[in-house]
Amino acid sequence: MQLRYATNLAVDQYIDRKAWRDAKLDYCPLHPKGGCRFAKHGTYPRKFPDGVKIARWYCPDGSATFSMLPDCLSSRLPGTLVEVENIINQIEKSSSQEAAAENIRLDISLPSALRWMRLRLFLIRLTLTLLIDLVTSLGDCQPTVSSFRSVLGIEFVLPRLRMLASPYLDILPPPLGFGPRPEAKKSKKYHYQHKTGTDPP
Numbered sequence: 279m280q281l282r283y284a285t286n287l288a289v290d291q292y293i294d295r296k297a298w299r300d301a302k303l304d305y306c307p308l309h310p311k312g313g314c315r316f317a318k319h320g321t322y323p324r325k326f327p328d329g330v331k332i333a334r335w336y337c338p339d340g341s342a343t344f345s346m347l348p349d350c351l352s353s354r355l356p357g358t359l360v361e362v363e364n365i366i367n368q369i370e371k372s373s374s375q376e377a378a379a380e381n382i383r384l385d386i387s388l389p390s391a392l393r394w395m396r397l398r399l400f401l402i403r404l405t406l407t408l409l410i411d412l413v414t415s416l417g418d419c420q421p422t423v424s425s426f427r428s429v430l431g432i433e434f435v436l437p438r439l440r441m442l443a444s445p446y447l448d449i450l451p452p453p454l455g456f457g458p459r460p461e462a463k464k465s466k467k468y469h470y471q472h473k474t475g476t477d478p479p
């Protein structure tokens with residue numbers, strides 16, 4: 279289970295200070311009254327960015343692991359929220375998704391780059407749309423990064439939204455929230471095609 283490690287450290291500062299050592303989880307989220315064998319369970323590394331570690335706890339009685347994700351990092355996607363925000367911002371400013379892809383991912387083919395970008399765009403647009411409904415102070419925003427930036431008056435909105443959305447993180451999709459990744463249309467289409475393909479004529 280992912281939990282929020284509230285910190286305004288940028289990822290470089292988080293790594294330099296080894297700030298995962300300062301993460302605190304005072305009681306077991308499954309047994310807040312105590313009585314279980316909840317204990318610190320070391321750290322685990324993330325591949326991106328290099329050097330990042332996440333503090334972890336474990337409750338053997340609930341067979342559950344709890345990791346404290348700092349506000350700078352994406353959940354269920356590699357890298358940071360600022361990196362995701364930069365991608366969405368580039369897509370919003372580009373004349374087309376194809377044009378944006380040429381600036382964002384030169385290392386992979388165009389179809390792969392578009393798929394990579396569209397997953398992030400889909401997840402962030404959905405998250406921003408939900409937040410407009412959930413958080414009163416965001417009610418005047420449009421579901422774009424540029425609109426959230428101008429309403430909040432800050433350069434990077436996603437790390438701040440991790441904070442503003444903290445009561446809703448369990449229901450919001452990644453990379454901002456800690457909820458499940460929603461089924462994209464593509465997988466439904468796949469199931470549909472698969473079904474029709476295997477049905478007898």
Ligand SMILES: [Zn+2]
Nearest residue numbers: 306309314337
């Ligand atoms: Zn417990």
